[in-house]
Amino acid sequence: MKEWVGLLLRLVVGGVWIVAAGLKVTDPAQSVAAVRAYQLLPGSLVTPVGQLLPVIELVVGVMLVIGLLTRGAAVISAVLFVAFIIGIASVWARGINIDCGCFGGGGADPDAASQYPWEIARDAALLAASLFLVWLPSTKLSLDSVLFRRTPVPEGS
Secondary structure, rough: HHHHHHHHHHHHHHHHHOOOOOOHHOOOHHHHHHHHHOOOOOOOHHHHHHHHHHHHHHHHOOOHOOOOOHHHHHHHHHHHHHHHHHHHHHHHHOOOOOOOOEEEEOOOOOOHOHHHHHHHHHHHHHHHHHHHHOOOOOOOHHHHHHHHHOOOOOOOO
């Protein structure tokens, strides 16, 4: 049963990463602007982080959906969700009203503060799902189960 739950979580979390990346990867300037809006990184890191983030999200998403190196992808996923939760909580605490840029967009948004609790809750749920996959990376219908199949050791060896 846990392996089927893992499959569902892999597909949900991976699908979220793929959608988020797909909406950002075609507009790197917007992704950079979204990272800049958080006012957390030094200026020299904003552009590389803004440009690489959608690519990392896409790779993590695809790896989770196909179930390849699931534990590693889930660890990266969890780290990203922790970073996003910290980022959203930070702008909320500092009174900065920005679109999170989670699914494209980003930048100033006067109504953003009302969305922060929902965004943090969503990311916390996805973090929990990622941590489940770190704990139990062996799931149904994964490439890991084909490529890294454990063969039983014959008795008496």
